[in-house]
Amino acid sequence: MKARLINGAGNAFILADARDRPSPTRIDAARIRAWAQRWAFDQLLVLEKSGRADAFMRIWNSDGDEVGACGNGTRAAAWRMMEDGAGDRIALDTAAGVLLASRTPGHEVSVDMGPPRLDWRDIPLAREMDTVSLDFYTEVDGVRIENPGAVNMGNPHAVFFVRDVESLPVERLGREVEYDPVFPERVNAGFAQILDPAHIRLRVWERGAGLTPACGTGACAALVAAHRRGLAGRRASITADGGELFVEWRENDGHVILTGPVEDQGEIELDL
Missing domain, CATH: 3.10.310.10 (Diaminopimelate Epimerase; Chain A, domain 1)
Structure with missing residues (x-):
């Protein structure tokens, strides 16, 4: 087809x-x-x-x-x-x-x-924790990341707030986080650098896919986690490796709105 x-x-x-x-x-x-x-x-x-x-x-x-x-x-x-x-x-x-x-x-x-799901059982986590800032860390080659925010946007995300996302070994760290036993269904690992309260630089290691140029649910999770931590407002531009996304966490109904570009790259033949 x-x-x-x-x-x-x-x-x-x-x-x-x-x-x-x-x-x-x-x-x-x-x-x-x-x-x-x-x-x-x-x-x-x-x-x-x-x-x-x-x-x-x-x-x-x-x-x-x-x-x-x-x-x-x-x-x-x-x-x-x-x-x-x-x-x-x-x-x-x-x-x-x-x-x-x-x-x-x-x-x-x-x-x-x-709306995002924010209870520890909704992520899900292996044990009860405050999802604003998880009692969790991992370390790879001397690089330590800790206390991510946890958000379920239809799939689970752990969002780490870092000073310089470009310098991190995101692929090695993401792989460690994805398979940690604290996340029984595995997890998407986001690495967010707050440039200002309305602008976030984000890289995401997706469970089952690896480092991706962009992740829509990851962008939503990053904004929600950042706002809950007091690091961002309810609206922000999210700069991913592959382009710019915009996320709003509406105050009136709690829904998260994701906006961005789409590009069609042509037709292929696929045997389902």
Whole structure:
């Protein structure tokens, strides 16, 4: 079947539309890993029929693990549906719930990611801790990081606040954090440098995908964690390796809104 290579702020996806198929998509993890050797992507997104939204979006990391949410992937899939004539507002059903996306001026799409989940059991953590600042640290080659904020945005994030993100061995640290036993479902590790209360530099090690040019749920988690720590306001630009995202944690309803660019990189042939 035809599929598309598409990215949001550098966060790369394969997007396939299987809404004409009668049954849910099942894909062997080894096949997804093989595709990742051929095409560089962070997540595979497959659209299926939904009884309560415009489509159900199934999400796999490039290592073959299925996951519940993907902020930039939701924006990318919604944008493609908009370009195909579905209108300027799209409801996408996911394992994390129904997410509403809308077109913004220019080549950008916003998605309402809903409210963050902040209880230690929601992350989840192996033991009770204050998620504003976890009693946790790890060290790699003499570099110590500690006391991250923990946020679940449909998937779990630990956000470390650092002085100079460019100098950190993010890949080695991220791998250590992802597999630490305190995170029983593994975790996405974010490394956030506060440039000012409205601007955050962020790098994210995604569980199952590794270091990624951008991470939508990671950007949302970074803003939420920074605001809870008193380091940022409720709105901020998030500078990722692959581009700029904008996040707002609305005060009126507690929902987190993610906005950013989308780029379509062309069509491929994919055997689901």
